[in-house]
Amino acid sequence: MSEATPRKRSEVADVDRSLYDFVKSEEGYERFDDGLSEEVVREISAKKDEPAWMLDLRLRSLDIYEHTPMPANWGPSIEGLDMAHISTYVTAGSEQATSWDDVPEDIKDTFERLGIPEAERTSLAGVGAQYDSELVYHNMREEVAELGVVYSGIEEALHEGWEDVIREHFMKLVPPTDHKFAALHGAVWSGGSFVYVPAGVSLPYPLQSYFRLNAAGAGQFEHTLIIVEPGADLHFIEGCSAPKYNVANLHAGCVELFVGKGARLRYSTIENWSKNMYNLNTKRARVEEDGAIEWVSGSFGSHVSYLYPSSLLMGARSSCEFTGITFAGGGQDLDTGCKVHLAAPDTRASVATKSISKGGGVSTFRSSVVVTPAAERAKVSVSCQSLMLDDESRSDTIPAMDVRSATAQVGHEATIGRISDDTIAYLMSRGIGEDEARTMVVNGFAEPISKELPLEYAVEMNNLIKLEMEGAIG
Amino acid sequence: MSERTTVLTGVDAARAQTWNRLGINETTLEVPTDAGAAGSGAAGAAGAAGEPPAWAADVRLIAGAEAQGWLDELTSEPVSGVSCAEEPHEILAFLGDVAGEPLDVSAASLLCEAGTEGAVTVIAAGEAATTANTCRLVLEAGATATADILVARPKDAIHVQSFGATLAEDASLTLRVWILGAAKTTLAVACDLEGARSSFASELRYLAEGEECVDITYDVRQLGRDTKAAIGASGVLTDRAAKTLRASIDLVRGCKGSVGSESETVLVAGEGVRNKTLPVILCSEDDVQGDHGATIGSLSPEQMGFLSSRGLSEEDVVALAGQAIVDDAASALGNDALAEIVGWTRAARGPEAAAQAADAGALIHGTLCDEASKED
Numbered sequence: 001m002s003e004a005t006p007r008k009r010s011e012v013a014d015v016d017r018s019l020y021d022f023v024k025s026e027e028g029y030e031r032f033d034d035g036l037s038e039e040v041v042r043e044i045s046a047k048k049d050e051p052a053w054m055l056d057l058r059l060r061s062l063d064i065y066e067h068t069p070m071p072a073n074w075g076p077s078i079e080g081l082d083m084a085h086i087s088t089y090v091t092a093g094s095e096q097a098t099s100w101d102d103v104p105e106d107i108k109d110t111f112e113r114l115g116i117p118e119a120e121r122t123s124l125a126g127v128g129a130q131y132d133s134e135l136v137y138h139n140m141r142e143e144v145a146e147l148g149v150v151y152s153g154i155e156e157a158l159h160e161g162w163e164d165v166i167r168e169h170f171m172k173l174v175p176p177t178d179h180k181f182a183a184l185h186g187a188v189w190s191g192g193s194f195v196y197v198p199a200g201v202s203l204p205y206p207l208q209s210y211f212r213l214n215a216a217g218a219g220q221f222e223h224t225l226i227i228v229e230p231g232a233d234l235h236f237i238e239g240c241s242a243p244k245y246n247v248a249n250l251h252a253g254c255v256e257l258f259v260g261k262g263a264r265l266r267y268s269t270i271e272n273w274s275k276n277m278y279n280l281n282t283k284r285a286r287v288e289e290d291g292a293i294e295w296v297s298g299s300f301g302s303h304v305s306y307l308y309p310s311s312l313l314m315g316a317r318s319s320c321e322f323t324g325i326t327f328a329g330g331g332q333d334l335d336t337g338c339k340v341h342l343a344a345p346d347t348r349a350s351v352a353t354k355s356i357s358k359g360g361g362v363s364t365f366r367s368s369v370v371v372t373p374a375a376e377r378a379k380v381s382v383s384c385q386s387l388m389l390d391d392e393s394r395s396d397t398i399p400a401m402d403v404r405s406a407t408a409q410v411g412h413e414a415t416i417g418r419i420s421d422d423t424i425a426y427l428m429s430r431g432i433g434e435d436e437a438r439t440m441v442v443n444g445f446a447e448p449i450s451k452e453l454p455l456e457y458a459v460e461m462n463n464l465i466k467l468e469m470e471g472a473i474g
Numbered sequence: 475m476s477e478r479t480t481v482l483t484g485v486d487a488a489r490a491q492t493w494n495r496l497g498i499n500e501t502t503l504e505v506p507t508d509a510g511a512a513g514s515g516a517a518g519a520a521g522a523a524g525e526p527p528a529w530a531a532d533v534r535l536i537a538g539a540e541a542q543g544w545l546d547e548l549t550s551e552p553v554s555g556v557s558c559a560e561e562p563h564e565i566l567a568f569l570g571d572v573a574g575e576p577l578d579v580s581a582a583s584l585l586c587e588a589g590t591e592g593a594v595t596v597i598a599a600g601e602a603a604t605t606a607n608t609c610r611l612v613l614e615a616g617a618t619a620t621a622d623i624l625v626a627r628p629k630d631a632i633h634v635q636s637f638g639a640t641l642a643e644d645a646s647l648t649l650r651v652w653i654l655g656a657a658k659t660t661l662a663v664a665c666d667l668e669g670a671r672s673s674f675a676s677e678l679r680y681l682a683e684g685e686e687c688v689d690i691t692y693d694v695r696q697l698g699r700d701t702k703a704a705i706g707a708s709g710v711l712t713d714r715a716a717k718t719l720r721a722s723i724d725l726v727r728g729c730k731g732s733v734g735s736e737s738e739t740v741l742v743a744g745e746g747v748r749n750k751t752l753p754v755i756l757c758s759e760d761d762v763q764g765d766h767g768a769t770i771g772s773l774s775p776e777q778m779g780f781l782s783s784r785g786l787s788e789e790d791v792v793a794l795a796g797q798a799i800v801d802d803a804a805s806a807l808g809n810d811a812l813a814e815i816v817g818w819t820r821a822a823r824g825p826e827a828a829a830q831a832a833d834a835g836a837l838i839h840g841t842l843c844d845e846a847s848k849e850d
Contacts, residue, residue, distance in 0.1 A: 071493075073499065074491040083629070192628075323813070366492060368492070368493060370496070373745070373746075389760065391727055391760045394758045395755065395757045395760070397754065397755045398492050399752070399764070400496050400750070400752045401749075401751045402748070403748075403749045403751075403771075404748050405742075406742055406744055406747055408772070409770075410767070410768070411768065411770075412751075412753070413766075414755060414767075415763075415764065415765045415766075416763070417763045418760045474517075
């Protein structure tokens with residue numbers, strides 16, 4: 001195209017966050033002083049009446065945090081995050097309820113606006129709702145409880161007969177030494193869910209935890225621990241959001257998933273933090289023989305994200321599927337992707353990601369695939385597609401592969417580009433209007449991901465990526 | 475190896491880095507510090523000693539500050555040439571044939587004036603324990619150049635290669651690299667496609683066996699409109715060989731209409747092989763196409779089934795794949811002496827290698843210099 005004929009632009013709207021961008025008063029809330037200290041850590045532990053080993057872990061984590069630098073050679077800047085101005089614990093002070101009627105009115109209103117109670121009634125086996133640092137609601141259908149499934153707050157589980165199990169698994173997949181914000185999490189974690197699915201049990205509906213951070217200048221550090229015993233099957237959904245403030249908020253949660261022999265776990269996330277959020281979350285799954293982990297991940301919010309769900313395929317014939325989409329708009333630097341570690345024979349991994357960048361947003365796909373010598377006959381495929389919607393934005397792909405097995409097969413493909421003129425021209429040659437053709441292409445781009453989401457989240461995602469087609473293509 | 479050595483860090487570093495625990499971002503290199511044997515024979519117009527010519531001084535190099543400093547320090551007689559309309563120019567740098575010396579370091583710079591053609595050939599073969607070379611190419615508008623690099627060293631030798639090129643509009647550069655042997659080979663290629671419609675195409679082929687290590691970094695920046703970059707890499711790894719490839723294509727804002735692609739095929743044929751790949755695409759321009767594809771693995775049961783039906787064992791197939799790389803080098807460089815030296819590389823990477831290398835090196839050096847003088 002000649003320089004004299006500038007391309008007309010089609011506009012894709014920013015993610016519409018009005019649904020999530022409402023603030024409730026913090027009046028009457030308990031809020032720890034900003035900053036991080038041993039005193040704060042001890043205070044959190046004392047508040048939760050924890051066993052001594054947990055306090056020890058917190059203090060050890062604090063020490064690791066203080067001595068661990070951030071990597072200087074990769075990743076988005078977190079210069080705007082100052083722990084001296086983050087409160088690590090904020091609570092409304094309400095008791096955890098098992099009925100929405102017992103949840104304080106303004107908090108209940110928050111979750112109703114987010115559609116959580118309605119989703120619980122129609123399509124979920126259980127719901128946990130966290131507001132700032134504490135769970136405010138947790139409930140599970142009776143018929144699911146009768147199957148022996150445990151779904152509760154992790155702190156409640158710690159005090160109700162599951163201490164040994166939690167101690168055996170807590171921060172074992174993600175040790176405090178993993179990275180600086182894993183250490184921070186170990187020091188100040190609060191809230192989160194514990195799920196135990198007995199051997200052979202398949203849940204008919206998903207469980208869902210929703211995390212809402214309402215307080216300005218606060219951090220949320222929930223811990224999710226899920227154990228799926230051999231032959232069991234679970235779909236767990238995680239949602240999160242926050243209103244936008246002009247100060248930094250921090251999310252440094254941790255998810256540890258243990259998938260037993262022949263078990264299957266699908267872990268779906270729609271993350272829609274506000275654009276002042278630093279999302280430094282860590283998620284990891286260990287999969288035993290013939291087990292399967294499936295990640296479905298949508299990253300739409302936050303100012304800065306470091307998010308790479310990782311899968312450790314430790315058992316023969318275990319498998320991992322990762323399906324992810326990232327939408328980076330103006331003011332966002334989202335560094336997302338996944339890690340897969342194949343350490344047993346005949347393991348399988350499939351990674352498919354899409355990213356969209358617009359309005360000056362930065363989207364980085366980062367992944368690692370490590371195939372150890374033990375992973376005989378392992379098979380891996382990685383596909384990463386990025387769509388650039390303007391020339392103010394940025395899209396990078398940084399996939400790393402380390403193959404040490406002589407019998408493995410690893411395939412990788414990545415593409416970056418705009419909507420192809422040829423594609424539009426082809427569709428138009430079949431009688432489809434220009435705008436419609438463009439809409440079809442963009443919808444088709446996201447469709448492989450949206451079809452993996454639960455229906456209500458697929459609808460939410462389509463709303464999030466609302467496409468407003470105008471003008472003609474260049 | 476000289477008694478005096480130093481360990482260079484930050485060698486061949488990737489521009490866009492990732493998790494340090496993967497050990498893929500960069501490498502280290504132990505090299506001799508003796509400067510006694512710098513600057514082996516090279517055919518081409520002589521340039522000023524020490525620094526590269528002014529026209530090459532700004533060519534970007536990415537071997538790393540320590541590695542490039544070491545290269546520059548030990549290069550005493552850099553060679554340079556200018557290809558002009560009246561006289562196309564070719565530079566040949568042959569490394570490793572300085573008998574009895576542990577170290578052979580050279581540098582070559584080539585300026586191709588507008589509309590001209592030029593060529594650079596770097597051959598690292600022979601006896602010296604460590605060979606190293608820096609190539610700087612500047613291509614003016616419409617210029618065309620080819621650069622061929624062959625590394626065929628004994629099993630205990632090291633080769634360090636730094637390569638940088640800057641291309642103006644409509645310029646075109648083809649880089650072909652064959653790495654057929656050395657204890658460790660490092661190759662750092664930087665290419666800046668500054669001019670509109672400039673293009674860079676590179677084919678890298680490598681063969682690593684035993685404990686050999688190949689470490690390669692490409693960093694191509696596409697700055698001009700409608701530029702094209704294509705990086706292809708393929709190789710065979712056997713025994714306990716290791717290979718790291720970092721390939722970056724940077725589609726810089728403003729390079730509208732540009733296309734960048736990377737492709738890699740690795741045949742893994744050894745229980746102790748380690749293959750690392752970091753294929754990076756950086757993009758800050760929407761009207762571009764960037765893609766990467768990689769296939770890493772062994773022969774599949776289906777492939778082996780077919781090949782077995784034709785009477786080939788897996789060992790036969792791996793040997794054929796390796797020989798194909800050697801034959802490709804010999805064929806592409808178009809010289810009987812080269813064929814001889816690469817044949818030697820395949821056949822005699824044993825105790826007699828050094829002597830054979832010296833003989834073959836002398837032969838090839840003489841042959842190519844003769845050819846160069848004929849062209850002059």
